[in-house]
Amino acid sequence: MPFLASSSVSSPRRYYRTALMAFFFVMGLVFASWAVRIPDIKSRLSLGDAALGSILLAAPLGEMLAIAPTAWLLGRIGSRHGIDCALLLMPACLVLLGLAPSPALLFAALLCFGFANNMLNIALNTQAVDVEVLYSRSIMATFHGMWSLGGLMGALVGALIAPLGIAPLPHFCAVFCLVLLTLFSLRRWTLPRAVRIVGRHTSGSAGGRFRMDAYLLLLGFIALGSMATEGAMYDWSSVYFADVIKPDDALLERLGYVVCMGCMVLGRLTADGLVNRFGVALVLRLSGLCIAAGLTLAVAFPFLVPATLGLGLVGFGMASVVPLCYSLAGKSTRVPARVGISLVSSVSFLGFLGCPPLIGFLSHAAGSLRWAFCPIIALGLSIALLVPLLHRLRA
Numbered sequence: 001m002p003f004l005a006s007s008s009v010s011s012p013r014r015y016y017r018t019a020l021m022a023f024f025f026v027m028g029l030v031f032a033s034w035a036v037r038i039p040d041i042k043s044r045l046s047l048g049d050a051a052l053g054s055i056l057l058a059a060p061l062g063e064m065l066a067i068a069p070t071a072w073l074l075g076r077i078g079s080r081h082g083i084d085c086a087l088l089l090m091p092a093c094l095v096l097l098g099l100a101p102s103p104a105l106l107f108a109a110l111l112c113f114g115f116a117n118n119m120l121n122i123a124l125n126t127q128a129v130d131v132e133v134l135y136s137r138s139i140m141a142t143f144h145g146m147w148s149l150g151g152l153m154g155a156l157v158g159a160l161i162a163p164l165g166i167a168p169l170p171h172f173c174a175v176f177c178l179v180l181l182t183l184f185s186l187r188r189w190t191l192p193r194a195v196r197i198v199g200r201h202t203s204g205s206a207g208g209r210f211r212m213d214a215y216l217l218l219l220g221f222i223a224l225g226s227m228a229t230e231g232a233m234y235d236w237s238s239v240y241f242a243d244v245i246k247p248d249d250a251l252l253e254r255l256g257y258v259v260c261m262g263c264m265v266l267g268r269l270t271a272d273g274l275v276n277r278f279g280v281a282l283v284l285r286l287s288g289l290c291i292a293a294g295l296t297l298a299v300a301f302p303f304l305v306p307a308t309l310g311l312g313l314v315g316f317g318m319a320s321v322v323p324l325c326y327s328l329a330g331k332s333t334r335v336p337a338r339v340g341i342s343l344v345s346s347v348s349f350l351g352f353l354g355c356p357p358l359i360g361f362l363s364h365a366a367g368s369l370r371w372a373f374c375p376i377i378a379l380g381l382s383i384a385l386l387v388p389l390l391h392r393l394r395a
Contacts, residue, residue, distance in 0.1 A: 027121070030090055032155045035154075060353050062116075097110060129326070142272050215393040223325040225383045226287070229291055229355070235359075237311055238257045244368070260315035264319045274320075280327075292317075298310030326344060
């Protein structure tokens with residue numbers, strides 16, 4: 001574990017942690033505020049399902065486009081100023097989503113929104129690695145747990161105000177103001193650019209190159225398994241309950257998704273304690289086994305109770321993988337934190353982008369969504385099998 005040069009610390013470490021927890025929270029709040037109002041914007045622009053599906057591809061495309069420029073930018077201005085820029089840009093793009101008067105402009109705004117979202121993601125995680133080093137123990141999953149809590153809060157607020165007839169634009173403007181208030185209240189509590197970690201690559205010429213070594217590639221593939229599972233759960237878990245489980249009450253069609261996301265929050269808020277007690281390798285292996293076991297349960301027993309329990313296991317399993325992979329990548333001694341996190345993010349996002357369409361294709365080919373979930377079982381097992389290789393390749 002590298003150590004922080006003492007001269008670079010100007011505030012108590014709990015200030016840095018508090019600020020980052022708040023920023024992760026509002027990031028999740030902004031993202032969920034958009035997601036929960038998609039039906040309203042679809043109705044306002046009179047979009048069909050096919051048109052909406054095409055437009056929604058803009059967000060992940062923007063996220064992919066942000067990876068390399070963000071790593072370059074953070075090398076020039078540092079993660080502190082990167083957080084400032086992204087926390088201004090992301091909620092501003094949210095307002096643009098509410099203003100978009102046509103499908104083409106909605107696509108453009110959503111492309112910018114995805115770009116800003118991943119820019120903030122990389123900047124926050126780069127800073128979070130430094131704060132974690134200050135604590136000399138795992139705290140990364142807690143930050144991601146705050147993102148999940150913000151997401152739940154954003155979804156609840158949107159679900160409550162949409163039936164009241166409040167349009168997306170004033171809703172998004174209120175979120176924008178809340179983010180600005182949070183940013184300007186806490187920005188001085190972020191780590192300064194002068195922070196340097198002994199043993200970590202600095203921002204010199206070597207650190208500016210994008211180099212994928214076997215260790216980072218392996219972390220990327222492990223994170224890919226979790227990101228693919230997340231994409232599948234976001235897009236298909238409710239459909240699975242509606243088409244395969246077929247509960248008597250239509251309200252229960254979203255039960256699997258709600259339980260999965262709730263267990264994901266619980267997993268992220270408890271993961272750091274498990275890592276500090278049992279080690280990161282064991283937690284990652286158990287996470288992969290939880291994903292595989294949960295989906296096996298949901299597929300083998302397509303009934304309300306076992307399927308709900310199964311998706312709860314999936315949520316708990318996928319909670320820790322990406323935060324821990326980002327943490328390990330950020331502590332690589334071969335590249336700067338921003339580069340390691342960006343490289344792992346670039347590999348893992350392939351799973352997030354590719355898995356949902358693949359499940360749709362497999363469901364069509366097999367004639368049932370039930371069997372289309374089977375490849376994700378293999379992804380969970382692959383996480384458990386790949387983790388032991390990390391020790392041999394550790395940077």
